[in-house]
Amino acid sequence: xxxxxxxxPPHLLPLTASFDPSGRLSVGGxxxxxxxxxxxxxxxxxxxxxxxxxxxxxxxxxxxGASYASKAFLCKAMASLVAEEGMGIDVATxxxxxxxxxxxxxxxxxxxxxxxxxxxxxxxxxxxxxxxxVVDSHDELDRLEDLVAGGARVPQVLLRVTxxxxxxxxxxxxxxxxxxxxxxxxxxxxAATAADRATASRAxxxxxxxxxxxxxxxxLSSFALAVEALAGFVGPLGLPExxxxxxxxxxxxxxxxxxxxxxxxxxxxxxxxxxGITARLAVExxxxxxxxxxxxxxxxxxxxxxxxxxxFLAVDGGMSDNPRPVLYGSGYETFLPRAADAxxxxxxHVVGKHCESGDLxxxxxxxxxxxxxxxxxxxxxxxxxxxxxxxxxxKVPRPAVVFVADGxxxxxxxxxxxxxxxxxxL
Ligand code: LLP
Numbered sequence: 001x002x003x004x005x006x007x008x009p010p011h012l013l014p015l016t017a018s019f020d021p022s023g024r025l026s027v028g029g030x031x032x033x034x035x036x037x038x039x040x041x042x043x044x045x046x047x048x049x050x051x052x053x054x055x056x057x058x059x060x061x062x063x064x065g066a067s068y069a070s071k072a073f074l075c076k077a078m079a080s081l082v083a084e085e086g087m088g089i090d091v092a093t094x095x096x097x098x099x100x101x102x103x104x105x106x107x108x109x110x111x112x113x114x115x116x117x118x119x120x121x122x123x124x125x126x127x128x129x130x131x132x133x134v135v136d137s138h139d140e141l142d143r144l145e146d147l148v149a150g151g152a153r154v155p156q157v158l159l160r161v162t163x164x165x166x167x168x169x170x171x172x173x174x175x176x177x178x179x180x181x182x183x184x185x186x187x188x189x190x191a192a193t194a195a196d197r198a199t200a201s202r203a204x205x206x207x208x209x210x211x212x213x214x215x216x217x218x219x220l221s222s223f224a225l226a227v228e229a230l231a232g233f234v235g236p237l238g239l240p241e242x243x244x245x246x247x248x249x250x251x252x253x254x255x256x257x258x259x260x261x262x263x264x265x266x267x268x269x270x271x272x273x274x275x276g277i278t279a280r281l282a283v284e285x286x287x288x289x290x291x292x293x294x295x296x297x298x299x300x301x302x303x304x305x306x307x308x309x310x311x312f313l314a315v316d317g318g319m320s321d322n323p324r325p326v327l328y329g330s331g332y333e334t335f336l337p338r339a340a341d342a343x344x345x346x347x348x349h350v351v352g353k354h355c356e357s358g359d360l361x362x363x364x365x366x367x368x369x370x371x372x373x374x375x376x377x378x379x380x381x382x383x384x385x386x387x388x389x390x391x392x393x394x395k396v397p398r399p400a401v402v403f404v405a406d407g408x409x410x411x412x413x414x415x416x417x418x419x420x421x422x423x424x425x426l
Contacts, residue, residue: 005345005366008335009254012380014047014293016405017340025340025378027295028404032337035409036297036376039400042317043297044387046412048081048405050293051383054261055085061265062283064088067111069246069286070096072384077403077412078290079103088131090246090284094121101128111243111284113160115182119143126152134158134210134243136183141197141204148203158210158243159184159198161191163229167214167222167247170328175245176213176226183211186233195237208279209234212245216287220259223247224271231275243282244268250291252381253331261288287384294383296321296399297337298361300375301353311348313367315377318352319359320396322379322386326358332379334365340378342368350377354394387413395421 010017014027025032027047035045058066067088070079079100082089088109091097100110107129114121115136122143125133133155135141148154160183165176175182184191198206213226223244234242249258259267268281298315305311324330334350336342344366352359361379371377390398397416402409 015050023339023341025337029407030404041299042399044401046294048403054289057261065282067284069284072286073290076103136160145203156207157204158208160210163226165226167217168219169214173215208239208241210243216249217247218249220267227271242279246284248288291384295378295380296382313348318354320393332362
């Protein structure tokens, strides 16, 4: 059950959210109900100022070492906003690299990740002149050596290390423990062997170490533990850079509180100083930049009361635009933009339109009692890993994305059409 039946806690809304006297919600000076009429639903609405402020906070905390993890949400407009705000960008595949470059990212500020980079991906990255490649395996080093032997330029690389730290988060998004597909294990000596190889190799210029312990981590102590675990390895290597990845958690539901990017920066710096690490600190926040910036708008299509059991309220999207509840059991809040400050005494499962019972957007959602078919219903804090993990399951076209600022809405990704669903068929 939700923790409260009161109004939606305002801290879960984007920064520029404002109510008119009747409780209608605007973001970026744009009325959300009107946006739903103009662009249809489901619709991802991003508060552009919120995005910019989070980027600025990251740059203030980490300077040049701040890169945005584009897997959380990427389109050309986002890549260009990130570049305008002075952040680098982390890409984890050739696809993300392609979109980041198309959005105007400076190749020198791109960090390429991936535990299984293909020769093609590596070769494209080398040609584009990406700033850093985070090397994840010996097979990748083999590929880089072949490419450089064939005339490609020598890249600056970081070595991804698994520090042996279990972050307090969902097991699917833990990455710092020894039992992980990512990186070279510290405890087994694999990291030291890889560092020896990379140092000796003429095909790579080893400039640092990288570790990412997991995602949606609320306990800053987990990051400090990772720094402690890495100190004995990083110190003797004497390399100029240390990237501690992303992973800062965000509040999704009432009652959750999370440290700010600034506080995260302070903890990381103090942990590095305490461990005697002098390398330049880098990070790759994704979720903490974009999650709270967006709300998803849906339209209520059916309200089905199963007598003595519960009410199911079905909207026009579902697991195809937000697979997080079904993947990780993630919780969300709901509200009605026409009455965003209203009490929410009514409990219902908000479900999608897909053909499975797991297609749940919010379990036991709290809603105003007068919610009805045709209402625009919103879920806040949906800016991270929603649009980026969206699918065409049941051949549902993916939603559009708008950026709102200063009373204007800018369509940055158009809604897929039914013809888009056929564009790959031969
Ligand atoms: N750096 C690396 C190497 C990563 O693997 C990730 C996330 C990040 C940075 C950014 O982490 P963030 O700041 O966003 O936590 N789909 C999952 C999250 C997967 C995260 C994967 N890696 C979810 O919806 O919760």
